[in-house]
Amino acid sequence: MTQPRTGRPPRADAVRNRLKVLEAAEAVFDARGTTASTEEVARAAGVGIGTVFRHFPTKETLLEAVYVSRLRKLAEEAGALASADDPGVAFFAFFTRVVGHAATKNALSAALTEAGVDVRDAAAETGQGLKQALATLLSRAQEAGAVRGDVGLPEVMTLLVGASQAAERADVEVRDRALNVVFDGLRAHR
Amino acid sequence: MTQPRTGRPPRADAVRNRLKVLEAAEAVFDARGTTASTEEVARAAGVGIGTVFRHFPTKETLLEAVYVSRLRKLAEEAGALASADDPGVAFFAFFTRVVGHAATKNALSAALTEAGVDVRDAAAETGQGLKQALATLLSRAQEAGAVRGDVGLPEVMTLLVGASQAAERADVEVRDRALNVVFDGLRAHR
Structure with missing residues (x-):
């Protein structure tokens, strides 16, 4: 679903957040194995769980x-x-x-x-x-x-x-x- | 469950049958992979499916x-x-x-x-x-x-x-x- 955009397009932010989540996920899966939860990844990335799911739905x-x-x-x-x-x-x-x-x-x-x-x-x-x-x-x-x-x-x-x-x-x-x-x-x- | 025995004890037969099934199973799993069925093993061993299950319940x-x-x-x-x-x-x-x-x-x-x-x-x-x-x-x-x-x-x-x-x-x-x-x-x- 498309969210209504306000202000300047959040493109750069989105790219940055995706990368942040990806890097946190690499570190978390490395350290705790692939059974680590998406919540742990969100915490390590310093973002909300919603941000993780926006970029990686599953x-x-x-x-x-x-x-x-x-x-x-x-x-x-x-x-x-x-x-x-x-x-x-x-x-x-x-x-x-x-x-x-x-x-x-x-x-x-x-x-x-x-x-x-x-x-x-x-x-x-x-x-x-x-x-x-x-x-x-x-x-x-x-x-x-x-x-x-x-x-x-x-x-x-x-x-x-x-x-x-x-x-x-x-x-x-x-x-x-x-x-x-x-x-x-x-x-x-x- | 113990079956009533008639005549001489079938001990030697049982051992022989078990070995026959085991060898057939090796050949069948080798040739057709481990998804091959127990029926195929019975056929290759030349015994009934009941004989296979008697020795190997699963x-x-x-x-x-x-x-x-x-x-x-x-x-x-x-x-x-x-x-x-x-x-x-x-x-x-x-x-x-x-x-x-x-x-x-x-x-x-x-x-x-x-x-x-x-x-x-x-x-x-x-x-x-x-x-x-x-x-x-x-x-x-x-x-x-x-x-x-x-x-x-x-x-x-x-x-x-x-x-x-x-x-x-x-x-x-x-x-x-x-x-x-x-x-x-x-x-x-x-």
């Missing part, structure tokens, strides 16, 4: 927005790393970053799937960008001799999925040691 | 029995490999075997979780045996210099979980190439 739309925002940030980071000085460092840094984000990402994705939202659909476009950025990082690292030449993007994606899934169940030290094993395997044989 | 008890049987077989294989001539070959063969089984095992585990059965409970004992067998395989492979000495059982378990999860989504060639990356990482640095 918990699912909020979860989805957080999920897509996460993917977009990762894609942006990958894009930035694609022009880094050391392609090997850039590739492994990004791999580590994705795995570090995995626990939250998987929880969000599971919550969405449970709510009946098709995650692939919601995130397909952003995911595509991420995949392309990863392809660039990989081929640059291979050209620089930092990653062996005989692995392709599908293998790297598979390793990334596996590492992300496993990261959820392991403590940080174990995760990092397991990741180093994978990285040693990915390094070029000298 | 679909969940059947799924659970298949799951535990899978784990037990893997634990037996690990036990057998623990005295193999080449500890390196034995370790990597077992890792590959677990990952190869993963798709079915994960599907079974997911179906059970969805049905509200606590998989950890159901399989805890067998899982413990498997873990111990893996520890033996690992330390023998490390002593033989086939696996680097600086990885512990938690890392190997984490890599195994990751590889198993990833294997579900990748086609066989990609899975094998990704697995080889992990194996290269696990090999002793020479």
